[in-house]
Amino acid sequence: MSACYIKRSKALNKPCAWYQRFATFATRVGFKQSNCDFSLFIHHSHSGIAYLLLYVHDILLTASSTALRDSIISSLNAEFAMTDLGKLHYFLGITIKYNNAGLFLQQKTYAMEILQRANLSECNSCTTPADARGKLSDEGSSPMSDPKLYRSLAGALQYLTFTRPDIAFAVQQVCLFVHGPLDSHYNALKRILRYIKGTLDQSLQLTPKTSDTLTACSDADWA
Known part of the structure; x- marks a missing residue:
């Protein structure tokens, strides 16, 4: 997955108006709003899959290919005043580091x-x-x-x-x-x-997998 961090201009300051405008645009270019989180938009087509997360003035974008990501960024820049800040390294108190295994949060x-x-x-x-x-x-x-x-x-x-x-x-x-x-x-x-x-350095490693199998674990007390 190819990911980036985008910050938009604060020209449109009313949060509700900005959200409605963005949601309308995202739908127009092929994104669908998640039923679980209205700030999450999902793009799924023959060219790949992309996830876009909107948080106030900030946007997180990840796509299955660089070409798809660049295409989406181009569409965003044509509609809004935005700055591509490159790879995501810090967001909402979470530090993101990249290693051979994937992402380290x-x-x-x-x-x-x-x-x-x-x-x-x-x-x-x-x-x-x-x-x-x-x-x-x-x-x-x-x-x-x-x-x-x-x-x-x-x-x-x-x-x-x-x-x-x-x-x-x-x-x-x-x-x-x-x-x-x-x-x-x-x-x-x-x-x-x-x-x-005593465990300040303990964190979460995210590793990409090709399997689409969902595995669940449960520690149930049947007594």
């Missing part, structure tokens, strides 16, 4: 910002993101003194799971109590942060 800087927000930049690390000996409960502990901080950190951790699936379950558990967090819940959240402190 990392949120190390973002993770460090979360630790700083929680005043845990110098904390001791731990080897697991959650305590497997018990489940979180909505009783048995005092209410947290700063629930706003809890919600902020929990939301930030949710975004971090984009490249850190290893913390997904632990984050999901602490997010169950965002409306009334207790001290025990905050301790569980801090454990996740301590785990992150």
Whole structure:
């Protein structure tokens, strides 16, 4: 896949008007809007497949061939004032690195910002993101003194799971109590942060595959 990062001119400042104009144009040149994400547009034809993601003034474009990508960029430039910034290296807190295996996605800087927000930049690390000996409960502990901080950190951790699936379950558990967090819940959240402190370089490797087979794994508790 050939990918690039495009930034448009901010001449049309009203977000709704800009989105409607872009969506109309994208449909006209052969893109179809995703039913799952209205910011994602998909182009599928005999010349290949392309994905275009719109985020405010920024556009991410990837295509199955350089020729298709260049053709789409040419159409965009004819309609809008845009700048092709070349290969994507950083987007919404995610660093993208290219290697022989594919794409390497990392949120190390973002993770460090979360630790700083929680005043845990110098904390001791731990080897697991959650305590497997018990489940979180909505009783048995005092209410947290700063629930706003809890919600902020929990939301930030949710975004971090984009490249850190290893913390997904632990984050999901602490997010169950965002409306009334207790001290025990905050301790569980801090454990996740301590785990992150010791695994800052852990990230997500994306490798291209030719297989169209979907494989699913499940760890179900039937007891």
